[in-house]
Amino acid sequence: MDTTLNNILFVDCCARRVSRTRRLARRLLSHLDGDITRLGLYSENIKPADENDIARRDKGDEEITKYARQLAAANEIVIAAPYWDLSFPSALKVWLEQTSVVGVTFAYGENGVPAGLCRAKRVFYVTTAGGRIFDASYGEGYVKALFSMFGINEFYEFSAENLDIYGADEEKIMSEAEERIDGFFAKKRVSVAAALIWDNDRFMICQRPENKKRGLLWEFAGGKREAGETLEETLVRECREELNVTVRPTGVYASLTHEYPDITVDLTLYNAVITEGVPQMLEHNDIKWITRDQIDGFEFCPADKEILERLKNDR
Numbered sequence: 001m002d003t004t005l006n007n008i009l010f011v012d013c014c015a016r017r018v019s020r021t022r023r024l025a026r027r028l029l030s031h032l033d034g035d036i037t038r039l040g041l042y043s044e045n046i047k048p049a050d051e052n053d054i055a056r057r058d059k060g061d062e063e064i065t066k067y068a069r070q071l072a073a074a075n076e077i078v079i080a081a082p083y084w085d086l087s088f089p090s091a092l093k094v095w096l097e098q099t100s101v102v103g104v105t106f107a108y109g110e111n112g113v114p115a116g117l118c119r120a121k122r123v124f125y126v127t128t129a130g131g132r133i134f135d136a137s138y139g140e141g142y143v144k145a146l147f148s149m150f151g152i153n154e155f156y157e158f159s160a161e162n163l164d165i166y167g168a169d170e171e172k173i174m175s176e177a178e179e180r181i182d183g184f185f186a187k188k189r190v191s192v193a194a195a196l197i198w199d200n201d202r203f204m205i206c207q208r209p210e211n212k213k214r215g216l217l218w219e220f221a222g223g224k225r226e227a228g229e230t231l232e233e234t235l236v237r238e239c240r241e242e243l244n245v246t247v248r249p250t251g252v253y254a255s256l257t258h259e260y261p262d263i264t265v266d267l268t269l270y271n272a273v274i275t276e277g278v279p280q281m282l283e284h285n286d287i288k289w290i291t292r293d294q295i296d297g298f299e300f301c302p303a304d305k306e307i308l309e310r311l312k313n314d315r
C-alpha cells in the first residue's frame, strides 16, 4: 500500500438526499488534499453486530472487520452526522460498533489500558441542528471519547444550529458555518523584521519567555509588521518595545520564508546598530552577546536556523 498518499475517509451519515450537514462536510473536504473515499452509511446498510458477527471477528474473518480496517488505515477522517434526537442517527452508532474491533482500531496493553491503532491524528465531526445543540456530550462527546481510544486525539467539531426555528435565516447560518470552516484552514501569514546587532565580534540574541509559543528558544530581537509600517519602521519600533533602545538598520543581512504548522513567516533580518540606550529585557527571558563560534550552544527558533548556519560560515 502507498502510505504517502493522503487517504481521506468521509463517513456520510446524512439520511437526506439534500442535506445541510453534507453541504458543510463537502466544504470541509474541499480544504483537504488527497483521495476521498465516501462511505455512505445509508447505502451500506450496516447492521448491528450480533453474536455471529462477534464470533467471526474472533476468528479473524476479514469481511466482518472491513470497516474497522478502513478506519484504521485512513489518514484523515471526516464524519457528517445531523443532530438527531439529541445526538446523532443510529446508523453512526452501528458503524462505530463495527469499527470498534480489538486488534484493528485499538488493542489492550499489558495493564489492560486500551491503546489506539489508527493512523489518523485528527477527526472532523460535522453536524447541523434544527434547534440548539443541548449538551454535546450526548452525541459528539461520545464519538470524541471513542476516537481517543482509537488513538485519534485531535477532535474538531463544526456545526450550524437553529436552522429549523421559525423565521431562521437558514442561508446566513449556513454561510457563517462555512466561514468558520474556511477560517480553520486559512493559514496566517506575517512579515517579521529582526535585528542583527553587532558589538565587535559578538551579536545579540534574545531568549523567548517560557509562557509564549516557542518558549525559551533563542531568536533575534524584532517582531511582526503592523498595518501601514515599512519593515524598517517595524524594526525600530520592536527594538524600542523589547529592548528600550533606538536602532538604525544598515541593510538587509538575509530574508527567508519559514512555514510553521500554524503560520507562515516572511522574515527579514537587518544589520543594525544601537544609536541610543542600553538593551534591557522588557519582554525577553534573557539576552546574550555571542560570537559565531558559540552559535551551536543555543537552541534557536526554527525560522532562524538557516540564518545561523550562514552566520557560522560567513566570515
Ligand SMILES: Cc1cc2nc3c(=O)[nH]c(=O)nc-3n(C[C@H](O)[C@H](O)[C@H](O)COP(=O)(O)O)c2cc1C
Pocket (backbone or CB within 6 Å): 014, 015, 016, 018, 019, 020, 021, 022, 082, 083, 084, 085, 086, 087, 128, 129, 130, 131, 132, 133, 163, 164
Ligand atoms: C429524525 C430526526 C430527529 C431530529 N432530532 C432533532 C433534535 O433532537 N434536536 C434538534 O434541534 N433538531 C433535530 N432534528 C432536526 C435536524 O437536526 C436538522 O433538520 C438538521 O439540519 C438535519 O440535517 P440535514 O439537513 O443534513 O438532514 C431532527 C431531525 C430528524 C429528521
